[in-house]
Amino acid sequence: MTTSCMIAPIKSCLRVYTVNQLITLTQDSSGVPAVRGMLMPDFFSFINSILWGSVMIYLLFGAGCWFTWRTGFVQFRYIRQFGKSLKNSLHPQSGGLTAFQALCTSLAARIGSGNLAGVALAITTGGPGAIFWMWVVAFLGMATSFAECSLAQLYKERDRNGQFRGGPAWYMARGLGMRWMGVLFAVFLLIAYGLIINGVQANSVSRALHFAFDFPPLISGVALAVLMLLAVLRGIQGVARLMQWFIPVVALIWILASVVICLMNIEQIPAILLTIIKCAFGWQEAAGGVAGYTLSQAITSGFQRGMFSNEAGMGSTPNAAAAAASWPPHPAAQGIVQMIGIFIDTLVVCSATAMLVLLAGHGTPFAPIEGIHLVQKAMTVLVGEWGASFVAIIVILFAFSSIVANYIYAENNLYFLHLDNPTAIWGLRIATCCTVILGTVMSFPLMWQLTDIIMACMAITNLTAILLLSPVVHTIASDYLRQRKLGVRPTFDPMRYPDIEQQLSPDAWDEVPRE
Numbered sequence: 001m002t003t004s005c006m007i008a009p010i011k012s013c014l015r016v017y018t019v020n021q022l023i024t025l026t027q028d029s030s031g032v033p034a035v036r037g038m039l040m041p042d043f044f045s046f047i048n049s050i051l052w053g054s055v056m057i058y059l060l061f062g063a064g065c066w067f068t069w070r071t072g073f074v075q076f077r078y079i080r081q082f083g084k085s086l087k088n089s090l091h092p093q094s095g096g097l098t099a100f101q102a103l104c105t106s107l108a109a110r111i112g113s114g115n116l117a118g119v120a121l122a123i124t125t126g127g128p129g130a131i132f133w134m135w136v137v138a139f140l141g142m143a144t145s146f147a148e149c150s151l152a153q154l155y156k157e158r159d160r161n162g163q164f165r166g167g168p169a170w171y172m173a174r175g176l177g178m179r180w181m182g183v184l185f186a187v188f189l190l191i192a193y194g195l196i197i198n199g200v201q202a203n204s205v206s207r208a209l210h211f212a213f214d215f216p217p218l219i220s221g222v223a224l225a226v227l228m229l230l231a232v233l234r235g236i237q238g239v240a241r242l243m244q245w246f247i248p249v250v251a252l253i254w255i256l257a258s259v260v261i262c263l264m265n266i267e268q269i270p271a272i273l274l275t276i277i278k279c280a281f282g283w284q285e286a287a288g289g290v291a292g293y294t295l296s297q298a299i300t301s302g303f304q305r306g307m308f309s310n311e312a313g314m315g316s317t318p319n320a321a322a323a324a325a326s327w328p329p330h331p332a333a334q335g336i337v338q339m340i341g342i343f344i345d346t347l348v349v350c351s352a353t354a355m356l357v358l359l360a361g362h363g364t365p366f367a368p369i370e371g372i373h374l375v376q377k378a379m380t381v382l383v384g385e386w387g388a389s390f391v392a393i394i395v396i397l398f399a400f401s402s403i404v405a406n407y408i409y410a411e412n413n414l415y416f417l418h419l420d421n422p423t424a425i426w427g428l429r430i431a432t433c434c435t436v437i438l439g440t441v442m443s444f445p446l447m448w449q450l451t452d453i454i455m456a457c458m459a460i461t462n463l464t465a466i467l468l469l470s471p472v473v474h475t476i477a478s479d480y481l482r483q484r485k486l487g488v489r490p491t492f493d494p495m496r497y498p499d500i501e502q503q504l505s506p507d508a509w510d511e512v513p514r515e
Helices: 019-023 042-070 079-088 099-110 117-126 129-154 168-174 179-213 217-232 235-264 266-280 295-310 331-360 372-383 386-416 422-439 444-468 470-486
Strands: none
Touching: 042 129, 042 295, 042 444, 042 470, 099 235, 099 331, 099 386, 117 129, 117 295, 117 331, 117 372, 129 168, 129 266, 129 295, 129 331, 129 444, 129 470, 168 179, 168 386, 168 444, 179 217, 179 372, 179 386, 179 422, 179 444, 217 235, 217 386, 217 422, 235 266, 235 331, 235 386, 266 295, 266 331, 295 331, 331 372, 331 470, 372 386, 386 422, 444 470
């Protein structure tokens, strides 16, 4: 069987739909009425095409390449030390989370429906080649994540309870002296992570439950909102303690299941990998009924879904990174730990999902479906009827952890806006719960359109800031590398850098032991 013929059986589920074509479907397979095209203003699609058709792709690619060079190819240099970094991340420190807790909290936000429904959507709209560009985004995004997370750790400050707080809003205000920019970013993040993105997660849960168990979407939304509210009542410390065991267990279950299925179909893997590479550059044939995808479709879909999944450059992960009392006591140490999250999220979890979807299409046609239903159908083809239920359970666990972590990010930015009072916090909690419930009954394409737009707004603001602060990133990376070469434990001493020291919170690095 030729490589091009391999994807012929899944041509029906990998059709390229325009936004309007998707939305004009009168009813999706979950039984939830889809929103008619007329209800979605054309300017959503227009804005999205401008942002992701040119601006975001060049900005993400350029920032990734720039920080790869400015940090001395940090993602490749330290990939062998990921195990050691994870071991060091377990050290408890006063005033903040452990680096491992911060990593698991960030993974909780990253590993959500984007790793299942998002991957399926990438394949549907961009073809198998979109997976290759997701991998590219991951490797470049590791350097971008190092930059933003190191900056967040550097410019962190303590709240009234002694807990470290920080993120893009803080390094915009302290590092750039542009508080207005920090306020703008904080508002974007509150809209994205307090509202819209949680609706996407809830949407995937409701669709998966309806597909597997015929469960009413509205009830699933109410149940998810209640569970989320109970989890966030304990604050960032309580959420971090929950996620440090919850996320590794759930992710491991999904990865092991995928590995076992791939091993059962090992003879098909080389052909699938070849198809991914060929489709990534538009080399696949568009004959005999095989869906043909352009290079632009593959790149755009891969970048969009890759960014939604690993969040590198978007400015969300730094909110978790800043909360850690990093060990060794150096900002770059937390940046390296957070790079591990990109690796796990995209190169492991997303790749596992992609392999399942493409394996299921090898010789087994099925009807046009989208999002989480495509993953459920793939598992049903590969392992039997229980596959859909298994995916439903996994997506519930992934989405629940993601919604909880997303809320923590949003609440963190209330502190920056000086709105950390009971009224504002409970207002955010209620708004988040309402969005989770409404997300279960909204149109799938509309949810992703809104998500892509708010993601782009966040990313443009954050990438602008970290590019302006790239000299500081270079200083942090060089200082860490210098001490590593000397064979000493890296320790950040602000007094070595007077220009940076005057920008830091007075109590953020005062207690760091110096050798």
